[in-house]
Amino acid sequence: MLFKGGGLPHESLALQEKLFGAGPDYNFMTRIERFKNSLVRVQHFIRCCARYNLHDHADKKWFEGVAFPNEVSVLGPHSGMFIPTLKEQGSEEQIQKWVPQAEKHQIMGTYIQTELGHGTFVRGLETTATYDPKTEEFILNSPTLTSIKWWPGGLGRTCNFGIVMALLYIDGKNYGMHPFVVQLRSLKTHEPLPGLTMGDIGPKFGFDTVDNGYLQFNHFGIPRENMLMKYCQVLKNGTYTKQTRNPKFSYGAMIFVRSMVVYEVAGQGLAKACTIAIRYSAIRRQSELKKSRPEPQILDYQTQQYKLFPLLALAYAVWFTGVRMKEIYFMVNNEIKQGHTERLPELHAISSGLKAFTTSMASWGIERCRLACGGHGYSAASGLPKIYVNATGGCTYEGENTVMLLQCARFLMNIYGGVKNGRRPSGSVNYLGERISSRCTLTSEFTLKSLADAFKHRAARMIKEASERLNRLQASGNDPEDSWNLNSVVLTKAAEAHCHYYMVLVFESVVESVEDNCVKDILRQLCQLLALCGIQENSGDFIQDGFLNNDQLELVKQKQLSLLSEIRPNAVLLVDAFEFHDVQLGSILGRFDGNVYENLFKWAKKTPLNKPEDLIHRLLR
Numbered sequence: 001m002l003f004k005g006g007g008l009p010h011e012s013l014a015l016q017e018k019l020f021g022a023g024p025d026y027n028f029m030t031r032i033e034r035f036k037n038s039l040v041r042v043q044h045f046i047r048c049c050a051r052y053n054l055h056d057h058a059d060k061k062w063f064e065g066v067a068f069p070n071e072v073s074v075l076g077p078h079s080g081m082f083i084p085t086l087k088e089q090g091s092e093e094q095i096q097k098w099v100p101q102a103e104k105h106q107i108m109g110t111y112i113q114t115e116l117g118h119g120t121f122v123r124g125l126e127t128t129a130t131y132d133p134k135t136e137e138f139i140l141n142s143p144t145l146t147s148i149k150w151w152p153g154g155l156g157r158t159c160n161f162g163i164v165m166a167l168l169y170i171d172g173k174n175y176g177m178h179p180f181v182v183q184l185r186s187l188k189t190h191e192p193l194p195g196l197t198m199g200d201i202g203p204k205f206g207f208d209t210v211d212n213g214y215l216q217f218n219h220f221g222i223p224r225e226n227m228l229m230k231y232c233q234v235l236k237n238g239t240y241t242k243q244t245r246n247p248k249f250s251y252g253a254m255i256f257v258r259s260m261v262v263y264e265v266a267g268q269g270l271a272k273a274c275t276i277a278i279r280y281s282a283i284r285r286q287s288e289l290k291k292s293r294p295e296p297q298i299l300d301y302q303t304q305q306y307k308l309f310p311l312l313a314l315a316y317a318v319w320f321t322g323v324r325m326k327e328i329y330f331m332v333n334n335e336i337k338q339g340h341t342e343r344l345p346e347l348h349a350i351s352s353g354l355k356a357f358t359t360s361m362a363s364w365g366i367e368r369c370r371l372a373c374g375g376h377g378y379s380a381a382s383g384l385p386k387i388y389v390n391a392t393g394g395c396t397y398e399g400e401n402t403v404m405l406l407q408c409a410r411f412l413m414n415i416y417g418g419v420k421n422g423r424r425p426s427g428s429v430n431y432l433g434e435r436i437s438s439r440c441t442l443t444s445e446f447t448l449k450s451l452a453d454a455f456k457h458r459a460a461r462m463i464k465e466a467s468e469r470l471n472r473l474q475a476s477g478n479d480p481e482d483s484w485n486l487n488s489v490v491l492t493k494a495a496e497a498h499c500h501y502y503m504v505l506v507f508e509s510v511v512e513s514v515e516d517n518c519v520k521d522i523l524r525q526l527c528q529l530l531a532l533c534g535i536q537e538n539s540g541d542f543i544q545d546g547f548l549n550n551d552q553l554e555l556v557k558q559k560q561l562s563l564l565s566e567i568r569p570n571a572v573l574l575v576d577a578f579e580f581h582d583v584q585l586g587s588i589l590g591r592f593d594g595n596v597y598e599n600l601f602k603w604a605k606k607t608p609l610n611k612p613e614d615l616i617h618r619l620l621r
């Protein structure tokens with residue numbers, strides 16, 4: 001209950017739905033079967049929403065976790081991007097027109113931005129929306145091969161609507177990228193409308209249950225009222241008006257999803273992988289620690305603990321950081337709605353930075369969990385391959401991670417430059433205005449404060465050095481853009497250090513807020529381990545300026561190792577506390593009842609390759 005709040009009743013309801021709990025095994029299906037199966041589940045999910053009166057997004061999420069374990073369904077882009085963009089960018093009239101239909105799933109939409117030639121560089125998108133005052137229509141067109149829309153989830157076969165991001169042209173003038181609501185398929189026949197060429201982009205690394213698609217416009221007309229007009233309007237006669245506003249408001253959908261991904265993708269994915277690997281390591285016995293004694297649980301090997309417990313600590317850290325990220329998003333978004341846009345740059349920076357930092361760490365961590373399960377980890381029965389291929393998508397979608405770190409760094413450079421000119425920073429960067437001690441206060445006690453301070457020192461120093469290096473590159477004759485590029489590796493590392501500090505700080509604040517002393521002690525150990533592993537893995541950053549010395553580094557190593565033994569008795573309980581149901585884990589290795597071998601054997605017998613009458617059998621006979 002530490003994590004889930006009021007979610008459990010909905011989860012139990014979802015688990016009672018036979019269609020979600022049973023059915024064919026995902027691992028034995030072809031891609032088309034996986035997709036069809038997911039659609040059947042989507043329809044059943046929609047029926048459940050009506051039956052149980054599920055309107056609140058959080059309530060629906062509990063159902064989705066059971067209905068679509070470790071995968072994204074076409075409901076992801078619909079409820080995560082289509083509806084939020086309508087709500088955030090539409091006028092009151094437009095919201096009234098489309099949101100109720102979308103929420104009742106009478107129309108299904110997606111977010112159509114990326115093109116064959118451009119994903120990262122949004123200003124390089126080529127799709128045009130040209131206003132024709134005679135017909136009062138926007139004419140959408142794909143002028144080049146590279147302008148074909150490519151990737152949007154649900155576009156291939158499912159969605160009948162989409163929000164298309166396109167360059168607005170009026171009277172030959174380009175007004176930049178704007179969002180347009182576009183009907184894509186007939187509501188009667190589900191066929192693509194004339195003027196549209198569309199389909200699925202083909203098999204991918206993961207995301208089998210999503211029909212990521214392509215879309216080419218051939219001078220396709222949509223009514224004037226279909227441009228989302230909360231912030232900008234095109235009047236009937238073609239006059240363009242806009243509220244005084246930040247032009248980056250049209251990037252709002254991206255900030256929203258980035259903010260959600262930290263918890264929904266990185267936090268959940270890594271916590272599930274740790275649950276599987278740690279439970280399995282308590283079941284699996286191998287080799288001998290002492291002659292003539294029973295084989296130990298592999299979790300008793302220090303090296304196994306060294307692989308898994310830092311990841312467990314990371315899973316908790318990312319989970320807590322994800323919860324905090326969501327809170328910050330909703331807080332700042334409310335401020336923005338009331339006209340206070342001051343914190344938008346910080347929100348953009350922290351959501352970009354944390355999205356990148358946590359999805360990269362989680363992706364790496366999930367793969368480590370798989371390796372820690374030995375041979376059985378390589379089997380699809382472990383559930384880990386599916387978790388990995390879907391979670392690692394988060395490193396690319398919604399802004400490729402390096403690019404996102406550079407956006408975070410850009411903000412950090414702006415803030416640091418401001419501090420040099422006497423401005424006081426606030427929020428997540430207020431430490432850049434502090435006098436940071438160059439003396440390390442770490443002692444063998446390793447208080448959370450002293451650990452967080454070490455990360456603060458590292459982030460502040462790396463940001464300062466990145467800024468100074470940028471200035472030096474410019475002073476030596478490089479233009480600002482070349483200087484940025486020549487400094488970009490250093491900049492991404494500074495952004496990572498900032499995010500790392502933020503994560504340690506969030507974890508520390510959670511530990512401080514816990515009242516139960518026993519829980520507090522255990523969480524403190526995890527937080528210490530997270531921080532100590534961070535110091536050791538990045539030790540160069542901490543010793544480069546003499547902040548940490550060799551003796552202290554030795555203490556760090558010793559404490560890390562002693563924490564492994566301290567955490568061991570609680571390790572299984574700590575993953576059980578995530579409260580994932582077996583259905584959500586989709587893993588034989590991670591089963592709650594521990595019946596691993598018996599079920600692996602049953603599962604293997606069911607594999608389609610063992611069916612007697614098939615082509616392979618005839619060929620081999």
Ligand SMILES: CCCCCCCCCC/C=C\CCCCCCCC(=O)SCCNC(=O)CCNC(=O)[C@H](O)C(C)(C)COP(=O)(O)OP(=O)(O)OC[C@H]1O[C@@H](n2cnc3c(N)ncnc32)[C@H](O)[C@@H]1OP(=O)(O)O
Pocket residue numbers: 057058072076077079080111113114119120121122123153248251252254255257260261264265344345348397398399400403407410411414
């Ligand atoms: C309770 C509710 C729960 C709901 C749950 C929802 C569930 C969601 C979870 C989802 C889980 C799974 C679903 C997954 C489904 C997959 C969906 C994937 C969808 C997509 O991928 S959509 C396509 C996404 N595309 C991108 O992200 C493109 C990335 N590129 C960019 O964003 C930009 O091009 C850029 C890299 C940021 C550069 O932009 P630009 O060139 O315009 O800007 P500059 O670099 O020149 O900077 C200028 C200036 O603007 C600032 N800035 C940039 N972006 C923003 C922004 N978004 N907001 C505010 N400010 C921004 C920048 O910092 C500069 O500022 P400065 O001049 O320095 O002050």
Ligand SMILES: Cc1cc2nc3c(=O)[nH]c(=O)nc-3n(C[C@H](O)[C@H](O)[C@H](O)COP(=O)(O)OP(=O)(O)OC[C@H]3O[C@@H](n4cnc5c(N)ncnc54)[C@H](O)[C@@H]3O)c2cc1C
Pocket residue numbers: 077110111112113114117118119120121150151152153207212393396397398399400401402403406
């Ligand atoms: C599973 C999945 C689902 C998706 N769903 C959607 C969707 O629903 N809707 C939608 O519109 N899009 C969607 N996308 C597209 C996605 O948003 C883009 O793929 C993503 O933004 C990355 O852009 P890109 O493909 O252009 O990468 P590229 O920019 O081509 O990246 C390639 C490499 O170039 C580097 N690079 C690029 N620019 C810079 C730079 N300025 N500085 C330094 N390095 C740089 C990157 O770091 C990376 O290493 C999806 C993608 C995936 C994988």
